[in-house]
Amino acid sequence: MARNDRSKGEGSADGSAGNGRQRQVRRRQQEILDAAAAIFREKGYEATSTQDIAEAVGLLKGSLYYYIDSKEDLLFAIIDEAYKGALETLERSKAMPGNALQKLRWMIESHVEYFTANQVKMAVLFRDFRSLSEERQQIISGEGDQYLEEVRSLIRQGQAEGVVAPDIDPRLTSLGVTGMVNSLSQWYDPSGPNTPAELSLAFARLVIAGLATRQEDAMAAVATEAVLPDGAEPARPKAGTRAAATAAAGPAGSNGSGARQAGGRSGRGMASTAKDGSRTRR
Numbered sequence: 001m002a003r004n005d006r007s008k009g010e011g012s013a014d015g016s017a018g019n020g021r022q023r024q025v026r027r028r029q030q031e032i033l034d035a036a037a038a039i040f041r042e043k044g045y046e047a048t049s050t051q052d053i054a055e056a057v058g059l060l061k062g063s064l065y066y067y068i069d070s071k072e073d074l075l076f077a078i079i080d081e082a083y084k085g086a087l088e089t090l091e092r093s094k095a096m097p098g099n100a101l102q103k104l105r106w107m108i109e110s111h112v113e114y115f116t117a118n119q120v121k122m123a124v125l126f127r128d129f130r131s132l133s134e135e136r137q138q139i140i141s142g143e144g145d146q147y148l149e150e151v152r153s154l155i156r157q158g159q160a161e162g163v164v165a166p167d168i169d170p171r172l173t174s175l176g177v178t179g180m181v182n183s184l185s186q187w188y189d190p191s192g193p194n195t196p197a198e199l200s201l202a203f204a205r206l207v208i209a210g211l212a213t214r215q216e217d218a219m220a221a222v223a224t225e226a227v228l229p230d231g232a233e234p235a236r237p238k239a240g241t242r243a244a245a246t247a248a249a250g251p252a253g254s255n256g257s258g259a260r261q262a263g264g265r266s267g268r269g270m271a272s273t274a275k276d277g278s279r280t281r282r
Contacts, residue, residue: 035057100161108204112203
């Protein structure tokens with residue numbers, strides 16, 4: 001999206017009209033970006049034309065190029081925005097109070113909630129990443145490596161604090177945790193039986209139980225209520241409720257209802273495997 005500067009200096013001498021025009025252009029660019037993401041997800045990047053995108057936002061094809069340079073610019077902007085948003089959630093989680101195990105809990109829950117709230121862009125990221133130029137793939141891969149390194153650093157911090165088992169491999173664990181959450185792109189269905197808050201808590205409990213040195217450390221990490229830096233409290237099921245019991249059992253639940261959420265794919269088996277593996281740390 002390389003056309004942000006076209007209106008600089010337009011309007012009155014104090015630039016107020018020009019600033020208003022810039023805001024209008026940015027809003028229009030965001031509309032184009034969102035429309036492109038929806039079409040890429042539905043049709044795939046290669047099968048989508050700039051004409052499809054222009055029609056979706058009510059523009060002539062020629063007018064679309066006032067806001068963009070190429071279709072690949074849109075794909076890159078969508079994927080870059082998705083990754084940067086995920087990195088921001090991780091930074092907020094690291095700023096939370098508590099030990100590394102608690103921060104990992106916030107990180108997992110924040111990742112799931114961000115993923116489900118931005119499902120369209122995340123689906124495009126995983127399906128169409130290879131359609132980017134090699135140079136742009138390297139940029140995005142660098143952001144992914146940064147995310148993994150941040151997760152690894154939290155695991156190492158937890159080992160130094162004594163709350164994460166010393167024999168845990170930070171590299172493999174970071175790959176496993178992010179892979180589990182990213183699998184949502186394959187099976188998550190907003191109309192399924194579990195809310196994003198229930199899924200995020202279930203994932204966090206599975207991971208924390210597998211990492212914690214002691215059972216009491218795991219229980220303390222998942223029992224703590226989160227208060228975000230801005231004072232907002234994330235929605236999650238309260239202890240003792242049916243929703244909390246479902247979340248603790250994992251996305252599939254005990255009655256097999258997770259098969260509908262997973263769309264018949266392998267999400268249930270993955271969650272069950274992660275849960276079973278956690279027993280070795282108890």
